[in-house]
Amino acid sequence: MTVRSVIIGTGSALPARRVSNAELAETVDTSDEWIVERTGIRFRHIAGPEETTATLAADAAEAALAAAGIAAQDMDLIVLATATPDQTFPSSATRVQAMLGIDDCVAFDVAAVCSGFLYAVQVADSMLRAGVHRRALVIGAETFSRLLDWEDRGTCVLFGDGAGAIVLEARESDDATGRGILTTRLHADGRYNDLLYVDGGPSTTGTVGKLRMKGREVFRHAVVNLAAVMEESLVAAGIAADAVDWVVPHQANARILDATARKLGLAPEKVVVTVDKHANTSAASVPLALDTAVRDGRIGLGDVIVLEAMGGGFTWGAAVVRF
Structure with a gap:
Protein backbone atom coordinates (compact mmCIF):
# COMPACT_ATOMS: atom_id res chain seq x y z
CA MET A 1 0.00 0.00 0.00
CA THR A 2 1.40 3.40 -1.03
CA VAL A 3 0.58 6.78 0.52
CA ARG A 4 0.35 9.58 -1.99
CA SER A 5 -0.34 13.30 -1.70
CA VAL A 6 -3.37 13.98 -3.88
CA ILE A 7 -4.37 17.42 -5.17
CA ILE A 8 -8.02 17.76 -4.19
CA GLY A 9 -8.51 21.48 -4.81
CA THR A 10 -6.89 24.45 -6.54
CA GLY A 11 -7.39 28.20 -6.19
CA SER A 12 -5.88 31.52 -7.18
CA ALA A 13 -6.15 35.24 -6.54
CA LEU A 14 -5.06 38.33 -8.43
CA PRO A 15 -4.93 42.00 -7.43
CA ALA A 16 -7.82 44.12 -8.65
CA ARG A 17 -5.64 46.38 -10.81
CA ARG A 18 -4.73 44.97 -14.22
CA VAL A 19 -2.04 46.88 -16.11
CA SER A 20 -1.64 46.59 -19.88
CA ASN A 21 1.59 47.15 -21.78
CA ALA A 22 0.10 50.32 -23.22
CA GLU A 23 -0.56 51.71 -19.74
CA LEU A 24 2.94 50.76 -18.63
CA ALA A 25 4.39 52.54 -21.67
CA GLU A 26 2.91 55.81 -20.37
CA THR A 27 5.48 55.89 -17.55
CA VAL A 28 8.23 53.50 -18.73
CA ASP A 29 10.38 53.84 -21.86
CA THR A 30 8.89 50.81 -23.61
CA SER A 31 6.08 49.75 -25.95
CA ASP A 32 3.51 47.00 -26.29
CA GLU A 33 5.31 45.69 -29.40
CA TRP A 34 8.70 45.58 -27.62
CA ILE A 35 7.32 43.68 -24.61
CA VAL A 36 5.20 41.19 -26.58
CA GLU A 37 7.96 40.39 -29.06
CA ARG A 38 10.53 39.63 -26.35
CA THR A 39 8.36 38.09 -23.63
CA GLY A 40 4.81 37.33 -24.80
CA ILE A 41 3.47 39.42 -21.90
CA ARG A 42 0.43 41.64 -22.51
CA PHE A 43 -0.92 42.25 -18.99
CA ARG A 44 0.08 41.98 -15.35
CA HIS A 45 -1.75 42.61 -12.06
CA ILE A 46 -0.29 45.07 -9.57
CA ALA A 47 -1.19 44.97 -5.87
CA GLY A 48 -2.84 48.00 -4.31
CA PRO A 49 -2.05 49.48 -0.88
CA GLU A 50 -4.42 47.10 0.95
CA GLU A 51 -3.28 44.02 -0.98
CA THR A 52 -0.30 42.08 0.32
CA THR A 53 1.33 38.73 -0.24
CA ALA A 54 -0.60 37.32 2.74
CA THR A 55 -4.00 38.70 1.70
CA LEU A 56 -3.59 37.32 -1.82
CA ALA A 57 -2.40 33.99 -0.39
CA ALA A 58 -5.41 33.79 1.92
CA ASP A 59 -7.81 34.51 -0.96
CA ALA A 60 -6.19 31.79 -3.09
CA ALA A 61 -6.29 29.38 -0.16
CA GLU A 62 -10.00 30.03 0.42
CA ALA A 63 -10.71 29.31 -3.25
CA ALA A 64 -8.72 26.06 -3.08
CA LEU A 65 -10.49 24.98 0.11
CA ALA A 66 -13.86 25.69 -1.48
CA ALA A 67 -12.91 23.63 -4.54
CA ALA A 68 -11.81 20.77 -2.27
CA GLY A 69 -14.92 20.99 -0.08
CA ILE A 70 -12.67 21.14 2.99
CA ALA A 71 -13.06 23.48 5.97
CA ALA A 72 -10.07 25.60 6.92
CA GLN A 73 -10.05 24.10 10.41
CA ASP A 74 -9.43 20.67 8.88
CA MET A 75 -6.00 21.75 7.62
CA ASP A 76 -2.97 20.84 9.72
CA LEU A 77 -0.14 22.20 7.56
CA ILE A 78 0.42 25.42 5.60
CA VAL A 79 3.55 25.85 3.47
CA LEU A 80 3.78 29.23 1.75
CA ALA A 81 6.37 29.88 -0.95
CA THR A 82 7.30 33.54 -1.32
CA ALA A 83 10.22 35.89 -1.86
CA THR A 84 8.10 38.91 -0.86
CA PRO A 85 6.76 38.24 2.66
CA ASP A 86 4.62 40.79 4.45
CA GLN A 87 7.21 41.07 7.20
CA THR A 88 10.77 39.89 7.77
CA PHE A 89 9.20 37.81 10.52
CA PRO A 90 6.93 36.19 11.49
CA SER A 91 6.19 34.13 8.40
CA SER A 92 3.43 35.14 6.02
CA ALA A 93 2.10 31.59 6.41
CA THR A 94 1.13 32.37 10.01
CA ARG A 95 -0.67 35.51 8.82
CA VAL A 96 -2.61 33.38 6.35
CA GLN A 97 -3.38 30.90 9.12
CA ALA A 98 -4.91 33.68 11.21
CA MET A 99 -6.87 35.09 8.25
CA LEU A 100 -8.35 31.64 7.61
CA GLY A 101 -9.42 31.36 11.25
CA ILE A 102 -7.27 28.31 11.99
CA ASP A 103 -6.48 28.11 15.68
CA ASP A 104 -3.47 25.80 15.44
CA CYS A 105 -1.55 24.13 12.63
CA VAL A 106 2.03 23.98 11.41
CA ALA A 107 2.70 27.04 9.24
CA PHE A 108 5.92 28.33 7.70
CA ASP A 109 7.39 30.00 4.61
CA VAL A 110 9.74 28.57 2.00
CA ALA A 111 12.10 30.85 0.05
CA ALA A 112 13.28 29.58 -3.34
CA VAL A 113 12.00 32.45 -5.49
CA CYS A 114 10.35 31.27 -8.74
CA SER A 115 10.96 27.61 -7.82
CA GLY A 116 9.47 28.17 -4.38
CA PHE A 117 6.16 26.46 -5.10
CA LEU A 118 7.93 23.28 -6.27
CA TYR A 119 10.09 23.32 -3.13
CA ALA A 120 6.97 23.82 -0.99
CA VAL A 121 5.21 20.95 -2.76
CA GLN A 122 8.05 18.56 -1.99
CA VAL A 123 8.22 19.67 1.66
CA ALA A 124 4.47 19.18 2.13
CA ASP A 125 4.46 15.91 0.18
CA SER A 126 7.26 14.50 2.35
CA MET A 127 5.44 15.44 5.55
CA LEU A 128 2.16 13.95 4.37
CA ARG A 129 3.73 10.70 3.18
CA ALA A 130 5.62 10.40 6.47
CA GLY A 131 2.30 10.42 8.30
CA VAL A 132 3.06 13.59 10.22
CA HIS A 133 0.06 15.42 8.70
CA ARG A 134 -3.00 14.50 6.69
CA ARG A 135 -3.92 17.66 4.80
CA ALA A 136 -1.82 20.60 3.62
CA LEU A 137 -2.32 23.96 2.00
CA VAL A 138 0.56 24.68 -0.38
CA ILE A 139 0.60 28.27 -1.58
CA GLY A 140 2.74 30.40 -3.87
CA ALA A 141 2.17 34.13 -3.42
CA GLU A 142 4.10 37.24 -4.41
CA THR A 143 3.95 41.02 -4.59
CA PHE A 144 6.99 41.36 -6.84
CA SER A 145 5.92 44.84 -7.93
CA ARG A 146 7.37 46.08 -4.63
CA LEU A 147 10.85 44.86 -5.57
CA LEU A 148 10.97 46.40 -9.03
CA ASP A 149 13.06 49.30 -10.27
CA TRP A 150 10.47 51.07 -12.40
CA GLU A 151 13.23 52.87 -14.32
CA ASP A 152 14.72 49.59 -15.51
CA ARG A 153 12.60 48.64 -18.53
CA GLY A 154 14.47 45.36 -18.90
CA THR A 155 12.99 44.00 -15.65
CA CYS A 156 9.96 46.05 -14.56
CA VAL A 157 7.87 44.94 -17.55
CA LEU A 158 8.37 41.26 -16.76
CA PHE A 159 6.72 40.81 -13.38
CA GLY A 160 3.32 40.90 -11.72
CA ASP A 161 1.60 40.03 -8.44
CA GLY A 162 -0.70 37.16 -7.53
CA ALA A 163 -1.20 33.92 -5.64
CA GLY A 164 -2.10 30.30 -6.28
CA ALA A 165 -2.84 27.44 -3.91
CA ILE A 166 -3.52 23.72 -3.80
CA VAL A 167 -4.98 21.47 -1.13
CA LEU A 168 -3.08 18.19 -0.69
CA GLU A 169 -4.52 15.17 1.10
CA ALA A 170 -2.65 11.98 2.03
CA ARG A 171 -4.44 8.96 0.60
CA GLU A 172 -3.57 5.27 0.51
CA SER A 173 -3.33 3.67 -2.91
CA ASP A 174 -2.38 0.19 -4.07
CA ASP A 175 -2.80 1.15 -7.72
CA ALA A 176 0.29 2.09 -9.73
CA THR A 177 -1.90 4.39 -11.81
CA GLY A 178 -3.50 6.10 -8.83
CA ARG A 179 -3.74 9.86 -8.36
Whole structure:
Protein backbone atom coordinates (compact mmCIF):
# COMPACT_ATOMS: atom_id res chain seq x y z
CA MET A 1 0.00 0.00 0.00
CA THR A 2 1.40 3.40 -1.03
CA VAL A 3 0.58 6.78 0.52
CA ARG A 4 0.35 9.58 -1.99
CA SER A 5 -0.34 13.30 -1.70
CA VAL A 6 -3.37 13.98 -3.88
CA ILE A 7 -4.37 17.42 -5.17
CA ILE A 8 -8.02 17.76 -4.19
CA GLY A 9 -8.51 21.48 -4.81
CA THR A 10 -6.89 24.45 -6.54
CA GLY A 11 -7.39 28.20 -6.19
CA SER A 12 -5.88 31.52 -7.18
CA ALA A 13 -6.15 35.24 -6.54
CA LEU A 14 -5.06 38.33 -8.43
CA PRO A 15 -4.93 42.00 -7.43
CA ALA A 16 -7.82 44.12 -8.65
CA ARG A 17 -5.64 46.38 -10.81
CA ARG A 18 -4.73 44.97 -14.22
CA VAL A 19 -2.04 46.88 -16.11
CA SER A 20 -1.64 46.59 -19.88
CA ASN A 21 1.59 47.15 -21.78
CA ALA A 22 0.10 50.32 -23.22
CA GLU A 23 -0.56 51.71 -19.74
CA LEU A 24 2.94 50.76 -18.63
CA ALA A 25 4.39 52.54 -21.67
CA GLU A 26 2.91 55.81 -20.37
CA THR A 27 5.48 55.89 -17.55
CA VAL A 28 8.23 53.50 -18.73
CA ASP A 29 10.38 53.84 -21.86
CA THR A 30 8.89 50.81 -23.61
CA SER A 31 6.08 49.75 -25.95
CA ASP A 32 3.51 47.00 -26.29
CA GLU A 33 5.31 45.69 -29.40
CA TRP A 34 8.70 45.58 -27.62
CA ILE A 35 7.32 43.68 -24.61
CA VAL A 36 5.20 41.19 -26.58
CA GLU A 37 7.96 40.39 -29.06
CA ARG A 38 10.53 39.63 -26.35
CA THR A 39 8.36 38.09 -23.63
CA GLY A 40 4.81 37.33 -24.80
CA ILE A 41 3.47 39.42 -21.90
CA ARG A 42 0.43 41.64 -22.51
CA PHE A 43 -0.92 42.25 -18.99
CA ARG A 44 0.08 41.98 -15.35
CA HIS A 45 -1.75 42.61 -12.06
CA ILE A 46 -0.29 45.07 -9.57
CA ALA A 47 -1.19 44.97 -5.87
CA GLY A 48 -2.84 48.00 -4.31
CA PRO A 49 -2.05 49.48 -0.88
CA GLU A 50 -4.42 47.10 0.95
CA GLU A 51 -3.28 44.02 -0.98
CA THR A 52 -0.30 42.08 0.32
CA THR A 53 1.33 38.73 -0.24
CA ALA A 54 -0.60 37.32 2.74
CA THR A 55 -4.00 38.70 1.70
CA LEU A 56 -3.59 37.32 -1.82
CA ALA A 57 -2.40 33.99 -0.39
CA ALA A 58 -5.41 33.79 1.92
CA ASP A 59 -7.81 34.51 -0.96
CA ALA A 60 -6.19 31.79 -3.09
CA ALA A 61 -6.29 29.38 -0.16
CA GLU A 62 -10.00 30.03 0.42
CA ALA A 63 -10.71 29.31 -3.25
CA ALA A 64 -8.72 26.06 -3.08
CA LEU A 65 -10.49 24.98 0.11
CA ALA A 66 -13.86 25.69 -1.48
CA ALA A 67 -12.91 23.63 -4.54
CA ALA A 68 -11.81 20.77 -2.27
CA GLY A 69 -14.92 20.99 -0.08
CA ILE A 70 -12.67 21.14 2.99
CA ALA A 71 -13.06 23.48 5.97
CA ALA A 72 -10.07 25.60 6.92
CA GLN A 73 -10.05 24.10 10.41
CA ASP A 74 -9.43 20.67 8.88
CA MET A 75 -6.00 21.75 7.62
CA ASP A 76 -2.97 20.84 9.72
CA LEU A 77 -0.14 22.20 7.56
CA ILE A 78 0.42 25.42 5.60
CA VAL A 79 3.55 25.85 3.47
CA LEU A 80 3.78 29.23 1.75
CA ALA A 81 6.37 29.88 -0.95
CA THR A 82 7.30 33.54 -1.32
CA ALA A 83 10.22 35.89 -1.86
CA THR A 84 8.10 38.91 -0.86
CA PRO A 85 6.76 38.24 2.66
CA ASP A 86 4.62 40.79 4.45
CA GLN A 87 7.21 41.07 7.20
CA THR A 88 10.77 39.89 7.77
CA PHE A 89 9.20 37.81 10.52
CA PRO A 90 6.93 36.19 11.49
CA SER A 91 6.19 34.13 8.40
CA SER A 92 3.43 35.14 6.02
CA ALA A 93 2.10 31.59 6.41
CA THR A 94 1.13 32.37 10.01
CA ARG A 95 -0.67 35.51 8.82
CA VAL A 96 -2.61 33.38 6.35
CA GLN A 97 -3.38 30.90 9.12
CA ALA A 98 -4.91 33.68 11.21
CA MET A 99 -6.87 35.09 8.25
CA LEU A 100 -8.35 31.64 7.61
CA GLY A 101 -9.42 31.36 11.25
CA ILE A 102 -7.27 28.31 11.99
CA ASP A 103 -6.48 28.11 15.68
CA ASP A 104 -3.47 25.80 15.44
CA CYS A 105 -1.55 24.13 12.63
CA VAL A 106 2.03 23.98 11.41
CA ALA A 107 2.70 27.04 9.24
CA PHE A 108 5.92 28.33 7.70
CA ASP A 109 7.39 30.00 4.61
CA VAL A 110 9.74 28.57 2.00
CA ALA A 111 12.10 30.85 0.05
CA ALA A 112 13.28 29.58 -3.34
CA VAL A 113 12.00 32.45 -5.49
CA CYS A 114 10.35 31.27 -8.74
CA SER A 115 10.96 27.61 -7.82
CA GLY A 116 9.47 28.17 -4.38
CA PHE A 117 6.16 26.46 -5.10
CA LEU A 118 7.93 23.28 -6.27
CA TYR A 119 10.09 23.32 -3.13
CA ALA A 120 6.97 23.82 -0.99
CA VAL A 121 5.21 20.95 -2.76
CA GLN A 122 8.05 18.56 -1.99
CA VAL A 123 8.22 19.67 1.66
CA ALA A 124 4.47 19.18 2.13
CA ASP A 125 4.46 15.91 0.18
CA SER A 126 7.26 14.50 2.35
CA MET A 127 5.44 15.44 5.55
CA LEU A 128 2.16 13.95 4.37
CA ARG A 129 3.73 10.70 3.18
CA ALA A 130 5.62 10.40 6.47
CA GLY A 131 2.30 10.42 8.30
CA VAL A 132 3.06 13.59 10.22
CA HIS A 133 0.06 15.42 8.70
CA ARG A 134 -3.00 14.50 6.69
CA ARG A 135 -3.92 17.66 4.80
CA ALA A 136 -1.82 20.60 3.62
CA LEU A 137 -2.32 23.96 2.00
CA VAL A 138 0.56 24.68 -0.38
CA ILE A 139 0.60 28.27 -1.58
CA GLY A 140 2.74 30.40 -3.87
CA ALA A 141 2.17 34.13 -3.42
CA GLU A 142 4.10 37.24 -4.41
CA THR A 143 3.95 41.02 -4.59
CA PHE A 144 6.99 41.36 -6.84
CA SER A 145 5.92 44.84 -7.93
CA ARG A 146 7.37 46.08 -4.63
CA LEU A 147 10.85 44.86 -5.57
CA LEU A 148 10.97 46.40 -9.03
CA ASP A 149 13.06 49.30 -10.27
CA TRP A 150 10.47 51.07 -12.40
CA GLU A 151 13.23 52.87 -14.32
CA ASP A 152 14.72 49.59 -15.51
CA ARG A 153 12.60 48.64 -18.53
CA GLY A 154 14.47 45.36 -18.90
CA THR A 155 12.99 44.00 -15.65
CA CYS A 156 9.96 46.05 -14.56
CA VAL A 157 7.87 44.94 -17.55
CA LEU A 158 8.37 41.26 -16.76
CA PHE A 159 6.72 40.81 -13.38
CA GLY A 160 3.32 40.90 -11.72
CA ASP A 161 1.60 40.03 -8.44
CA GLY A 162 -0.70 37.16 -7.53
CA ALA A 163 -1.20 33.92 -5.64
CA GLY A 164 -2.10 30.30 -6.28
CA ALA A 165 -2.84 27.44 -3.91
CA ILE A 166 -3.52 23.72 -3.80
CA VAL A 167 -4.98 21.47 -1.13
CA LEU A 168 -3.08 18.19 -0.69
CA GLU A 169 -4.52 15.17 1.10
CA ALA A 170 -2.65 11.98 2.03
CA ARG A 171 -4.44 8.96 0.60
CA GLU A 172 -3.57 5.27 0.51
CA SER A 173 -3.33 3.67 -2.91
CA ASP A 174 -2.38 0.19 -4.07
CA ASP A 175 -2.80 1.15 -7.72
CA ALA A 176 0.29 2.09 -9.73
CA THR A 177 -1.90 4.39 -11.81
CA GLY A 178 -3.50 6.10 -8.83
CA ARG A 179 -3.74 9.86 -8.36
CA GLY A 180 -1.17 11.94 -6.52
CA ILE A 181 2.34 13.36 -6.66
CA LEU A 182 4.48 10.71 -8.35
CA THR A 183 7.87 12.36 -7.98
CA THR A 184 9.56 15.70 -7.38
CA ARG A 185 13.12 16.63 -8.34
CA LEU A 186 14.80 19.81 -7.02
CA HIS A 187 18.16 21.47 -7.66
CA ALA A 188 20.13 24.58 -6.71
CA ASP A 189 23.44 26.17 -7.74
CA GLY A 190 24.41 29.27 -5.78
CA ARG A 191 27.30 30.13 -8.09
CA TYR A 192 24.86 32.04 -10.30
CA ASN A 193 23.61 34.44 -7.62
CA ASP A 194 24.64 37.54 -9.56
CA LEU A 195 22.56 36.69 -12.62
CA LEU A 196 19.22 37.13 -10.83
CA TYR A 197 18.99 38.68 -7.38
CA VAL A 198 17.72 41.52 -5.20
CA ASP A 199 20.36 44.05 -4.14
CA GLY A 200 19.18 44.40 -0.53
CA GLY A 201 18.28 42.53 2.63
CA PRO A 202 18.07 42.89 6.43
CA SER A 203 21.57 41.50 7.04
CA THR A 204 23.36 43.42 4.27
CA THR A 205 21.83 46.79 3.45
CA GLY A 206 18.96 46.94 5.92
CA THR A 207 16.67 47.69 2.98
CA VAL A 208 14.32 45.65 0.80
CA GLY A 209 16.39 46.34 -2.34
CA LYS A 210 15.48 46.07 -6.02
CA LEU A 211 15.47 43.18 -8.46
CA ARG A 212 18.48 42.87 -10.79
CA MET A 213 18.76 40.44 -13.68
CA LYS A 214 21.02 39.56 -16.61
CA GLY A 215 18.28 38.33 -18.89
CA ARG A 216 20.25 36.61 -21.66
CA GLU A 217 22.28 34.49 -19.27
CA VAL A 218 19.17 33.54 -17.28
CA PHE A 219 17.38 32.54 -20.49
CA ARG A 220 20.22 30.21 -21.52
CA HIS A 221 20.39 28.48 -18.14
CA ALA A 222 16.59 28.23 -17.89
CA VAL A 223 16.14 26.32 -21.15
CA VAL A 224 18.91 23.82 -20.35
CA ASN A 225 18.03 23.31 -16.68
CA LEU A 226 14.27 23.05 -17.15
CA ALA A 227 14.51 20.54 -19.98
CA ALA A 228 16.96 18.45 -17.95
CA VAL A 229 14.91 18.41 -14.74
CA MET A 230 11.70 17.62 -16.58
CA GLU A 231 13.37 14.66 -18.28
CA GLU A 232 14.85 13.58 -14.93
CA SER A 233 11.47 13.71 -13.21
CA LEU A 234 9.73 11.74 -15.97
CA VAL A 235 12.38 9.01 -15.79
CA ALA A 236 12.00 8.85 -11.99
CA ALA A 237 8.22 8.55 -12.34
CA GLY A 238 8.49 5.94 -15.09
CA ILE A 239 6.43 8.11 -17.45
CA ALA A 240 7.21 8.63 -21.13
CA ALA A 241 7.10 12.18 -22.49
CA ASP A 242 4.32 11.27 -24.92
CA ALA A 243 2.17 10.12 -21.96
CA VAL A 244 2.15 13.63 -20.47
CA ASP A 245 -1.20 15.36 -20.85
CA TRP A 246 -0.16 18.83 -19.70
CA VAL A 247 2.98 20.76 -18.77
CA VAL A 248 2.34 23.58 -16.30
CA PRO A 249 5.52 25.66 -16.35
CA HIS A 250 6.78 28.69 -14.51
CA GLN A 251 5.48 31.63 -16.52
CA ALA A 252 8.65 33.67 -16.99
CA ASN A 253 8.84 34.25 -20.72
CA ALA A 254 6.96 32.81 -23.69
CA ARG A 255 10.22 32.17 -25.53
CA ILE A 256 11.53 30.04 -22.64
CA LEU A 257 8.29 28.03 -22.65
CA ASP A 258 8.57 27.43 -26.40
CA ALA A 259 12.27 26.52 -26.31
CA THR A 260 11.84 24.11 -23.40
CA ALA A 261 8.91 22.34 -25.07
CA ARG A 262 10.87 21.97 -28.32
CA LYS A 263 13.91 20.60 -26.49
CA LEU A 264 11.75 17.84 -24.97
CA GLY A 265 9.76 17.23 -28.15
CA LEU A 266 6.48 18.26 -26.47
CA ALA A 267 3.61 19.62 -28.52
CA PRO A 268 3.05 23.35 -27.83
CA GLU A 269 -0.67 22.72 -27.30
CA LYS A 270 0.20 20.60 -24.23
CA VAL A 271 1.82 23.58 -22.49
CA VAL A 272 -0.37 25.75 -20.25
CA VAL A 273 0.49 29.39 -20.97
CA THR A 274 -0.73 32.30 -18.85
CA VAL A 275 2.33 34.57 -19.03
CA ASP A 276 0.43 36.83 -21.47
CA LYS A 277 -2.22 37.54 -18.82
CA HIS A 278 -0.23 37.47 -15.56
CA ALA A 279 3.44 38.10 -16.48
CA ASN A 280 6.01 36.49 -14.18
CA THR A 281 4.52 36.10 -10.69
CA SER A 282 7.51 34.16 -9.33
CA ALA A 283 6.44 31.47 -6.81
CA ALA A 284 2.78 32.13 -7.66
CA SER A 285 3.07 31.44 -11.38
CA VAL A 286 2.86 27.62 -11.39
CA PRO A 287 -0.18 27.33 -9.07
CA LEU A 288 -1.84 30.27 -10.86
CA ALA A 289 -1.44 28.54 -14.22
CA LEU A 290 -2.55 25.21 -12.74
CA ASP A 291 -5.74 26.70 -11.31
CA THR A 292 -6.48 28.47 -14.59
CA ALA A 293 -6.24 25.21 -16.55
CA VAL A 294 -8.27 23.25 -13.98
CA ARG A 295 -11.08 25.80 -13.91
CA ASP A 296 -11.33 26.17 -17.69
CA GLY A 297 -11.59 22.38 -18.02
CA ARG A 298 -8.31 21.61 -19.73
CA ILE A 299 -6.90 19.61 -16.81
CA GLY A 300 -9.15 16.85 -15.51
CA LEU A 301 -9.00 13.93 -13.08
CA GLY A 302 -6.44 11.33 -14.06
CA ASP A 303 -4.39 13.63 -16.31
CA VAL A 304 -0.62 13.34 -16.04
CA ILE A 305 0.85 16.79 -15.53
CA VAL A 306 4.38 18.08 -15.12
CA LEU A 307 5.02 21.19 -13.03
CA GLU A 308 8.36 22.94 -13.54
CA ALA A 309 10.11 26.16 -12.54
CA MET A 310 13.47 27.90 -12.28
CA GLY A 311 14.36 31.01 -10.33
CA GLY A 312 17.06 33.05 -8.66
CA GLY A 313 19.70 31.16 -6.79
CA PHE A 314 19.68 29.44 -9.21
CA THR A 315 17.00 27.03 -8.01
CA TRP A 316 14.98 24.75 -10.27
CA GLY A 317 12.75 21.73 -10.10
CA ALA A 318 9.92 19.67 -11.54
CA ALA A 319 7.11 17.46 -10.25
CA VAL A 320 5.12 14.76 -12.01
CA VAL A 321 1.53 14.53 -10.80
CA ARG A 322 -1.41 12.36 -11.74
CA PHE A 323 -4.24 14.82 -11.20
